[in-house]
Amino acid sequence: MAKRRPRLIVYHVGVTLLTLISVGTVLLLLMGWGNATVEMTIINSLLVVFAIDYVTRLVLTRNRKIFLVQSAFDLLGIIPLHPVFAFFRLGRLVRLIRYHHLFWRLRINSKWTRAYHQFIYKTGFIYLFSFSVTIIVISAFLFSLTEKQSLASALWWAITTATTVGYGDETPHTAFGKIIASVLMIGGVGFIGLLTSTISGFFTARGQQMAASQEDHEQADLDQLLAKIETLSTKVDDLQRQLEATTRQKKE
Template identity: 30%
Template sequence: MKQPLAQVRWERRTQRPLFALALAFAVAYAVPIVEPDASHEVVSACLAVEWVVWGAFALDYVVRLALAERRGQFVRSHWLDLCAVVLPLVQPLRLLRLVATLLLVGQRARMASQVRLTTYVAGSVVGLLMFGSLAVLSVERDSPNGNIKTLGDAVWWSFTTMTTVGYGDHAPTTGVGRVLAVGLMLSGIALLGVVTANIAAWFIARFEMDDVEERRQTEAIRLLTEEVRALRAEVAALSGEPVGDERVR
């Protein structure tokens, strides 16, 4: 679907502000988890920031929908955006707002043509590690049988889970924690596949460039050989000398 010019301009102008808001969301999400003894005012302020960021992304979706020429097709092709906008309204849990914001940031990053695949993958890895660690710590820290009690334990668990190593020294015991573990495992496998495919595509592109250059050089040599033969024929014709087999005769 070809995007209208107004929609493209809107996406370019709002890309950086939305990423700045996403960073604000990251800080607001992390503060109450890293500092569980934070005051009620701080927690309320962080909660307000989270909702403001989600509201900004929701507004961005509504504006892009209004600027789209074919709105039905826009909704079908951006269904993840719609799910991310509606998700926090179904049940106002902090984890749902986390998932919604990650989805929206990811979709907006894909739309940005200047964001390269490598940068996107690296950002995705850092974001998943950070948010995965914070999310599992928030649900496992107060669990009676939980063994993820500190941020260090949570980060270590996220690393071993995303890389599918799974040492087993730290593991979630709650239902939500296990859902997070499944999400991190699948995300780690998907990102590894993207990195592998990107490296393979780079090698294939290099081989194709070498092949094209070799064919170009071969064609240049063939053309040069034909030109030399033509010049020899002209010289022979001007001098009256036989050319090729005639000289042997």
Template identity: 35%
Template sequence: MNLLKNRNFKIVYEIGMALLAIGVVVILVIDLSYNLPQNIAIIFSIIDNMILGIFAIDYFTRLFLAKDKAKFVKSNIIDLISIIPFNFAFQSIRILRLSKLLKFVKLFRAVSLILKFKSYIDKFLKTNNFNYVIWITLFTLFLGAIGIHFAEDISIGNALWWSFVTITTVGYGDISPGTTSGRIIAGIIMIVGIGFLGMLTATIATFFLNRNNSTNFKNQTIEDIKTRLDNFDELNIEDIDDIYNVLRALKK
């Protein structure tokens, strides 16, 4: 019980669960995008089931620790949906339509896991106005793809691929611009990509620093309220109203 209330543990716990949720989404995207060999598909399925098991343990642990279990279940419907083992329900049935249904169910579970961390995602995207940086980067990516499509006379598919690997600063080198306009476009995309990665790193650092400062402020405020409550007999109605309003604000 004390462990779950520990701030450092909570931060590590939240990061770990978020990474697992991202892992599920990555596995799903790869599974839907490629016709994987059977041995790779089995490995992915095992990893997916292990992550499902971890989320199930997490859910039932929190349910066990919850004082009002009925309220906990109602407040965590998305968590409950995300741990339902749909995989096993269809795994033994070799029917094409049910196979497609299983992929849809996996997609639904991945979306539910993303929604589970929606509040954290929203806060992260708003840190340093990072949401605008993402839109600018995506706009540059697609505009660069269109530009290189005409400048180098390559297919739009190859242009998008080139723009993506260039903006991520990976640069496989399988497609290299030969024209002056193509090289100018490449330079602009690389600069935007480097800026995006730098902004991403700064946003991650700021996000966790703000969370730490917010937690410290909250803890300090609660301690101040406890100190005031130790002298409860000296408090008037206005003081009690102030304490009530502060506690409501902290709870939001």
């Protein structure tokens, strides 16, 4: 284990650097800075690297079910429909930070990481999000084939359709394309609706927990204040009795 540890750290550092390079390159491409041809070459090359890395880890892992759940964002990060999917690779960095306990080592409060874990896994967000993206991606790919559209345009159509925005700039014209649209409308809207309710439910529950915690804290402060007031009243009464006793002694 001691021999593998340095290799693991080098591997994780390499993954971090490649992730930052891929995300930075996509940002440059989206903002129109630099040479688009060179940027697309870098993006496609890193896509192949991350795809090989994902397949290798999937083959070597002992529990593929847990791996598929925990690495859902990694799978989304190797979807070749659009370079913007590279942003999902940032989820890998969050897991690496938690794996090496960097927040604890830097003495940073870990409440954020616990909240992130509860939101992603315990609420089922990762499952709903993965299903929603899968439906959108498959629909976009099939729409691109049947309607002879670019993958970027097909993805834009799938997103606007699934979210019920429907700008109308991209519409199906073939019978098969209309079937795809119908399936996306039923399945995609249902999963996205569940996704939205999961997000709102999580934040509502968190708000109620924070409010209840604040009320308990305020009640504890109030009880402590009342106890101090009672102690102070007792001392004042004792002082008054001593003063009265001293006054009587002087009179005598």
